[in-house]
Amino acid sequence: MSKRAALLHGTDGAPDQNWFPWLKSKLETEGYEVWAPELPDSHSPNCETYGEFLFGSDFDFADSLVVGHSSGAVEVLNMLMDERCPRVKLAVCVGAWEHGVPPGMDAAQFVGLFPPDGFDFTTMKQRADAIEFLHGSDDPYCPLDQAEHLAGELDAPLTIVPNGHHLGAKYTELPELWRIVEKYVR
Numbered sequence: 001m002s003k004r005a006a007l008l009h010g011t012d013g014a015p016d017q018n019w020f021p022w023l024k025s026k027l028e029t030e031g032y033e034v035w036a037p038e039l040p041d042s043h044s045p046n047c048e049t050y051g052e053f054l055f056g057s058d059f060d061f062a063d064s065l066v067v068g069h070s071s072g073a074v075e076v077l078n079m080l081m082d083e084r085c086p087r088v089k090l091a092v093c094v095g096a097w098e099h100g101v102p103p104g105m106d107a108a109q110f111v112g113l114f115p116p117d118g119f120d121f122t123t124m125k126q127r128a129d130a131i132e133f134l135h136g137s138d139d140p141y142c143p144l145d146q147a148e149h150l151a152g153e154l155d156a157p158l159t160i161v162p163n164g165h166h167l168g169a170k171y172t173e174l175p176e177l178w179r180i181v182e183k184y185v186r
Helices: 020-029 049-054 069-080 121-126 144-153 175-185
Strands: 003-008 032-035 064-069 088-096 127-137 158-161
Touching: 003 020, 020 032, 020 064, 020 175, 032 069, 049 069, 064 069, 064 175, 069 088, 069 121, 069 127, 088 175, 121 127, 127 144, 144 158, 158 175
Parallel strands: 003 032, 003 064, 064 088, 088 127, 127 158
Antiparallel strands: none
C-alpha cells in the first residue's frame, strides 16, 4: 500500500509558504507521495469549490494523511462530511475554527466555507481513523475556544502551542505538528 498525504493551505495561502515545504519534505523522506495543491480561489474559500477540486483530482484519499491550515483545516473537516471522502488515516487541523469571520477579513470571503447545517461530528468521526488539532494559544484570527469545542465534539486531541499566534507566516518549521504526524507515519 502506498503512503499518501495531502496538505491544504489557508486563505490567500500557497503550498510553498509557511511550514508546508518543510512538512512535505519530512513526509517524502518517510516515503510518502505528498500532494500540496494550490486551492482554487483561496481568497474566498468555499467548501463546494474545494470539494469539487479535491475529489475531482486523481489523488486517492483512502488511508491517507490530510493536513490543513486555517480555512484549509476547515476544509479537512468539510471533506470528512463529504460522501465522496473515503476513510482517511489521519486528519490534522491546524488553526481551525467553526464559524464566524476572522478579524480584519471580509465576511463575504467566508460565505461558503462552513456547512450550512453545521458540522456533522458523527459522520466526521466515521471517516477518519484519527483526528487531531493544533492551535496557537493566542491565535488572533481563529478563536482557541472554537478549536477546543471542535476537538471536544470529535473526541480529538488538541495540542496548544504557547504564543503560537496563527501557526502561519512566522513558521517555516512546526515541530509540534511533526510530533502529531510522526505517530502515524511509521
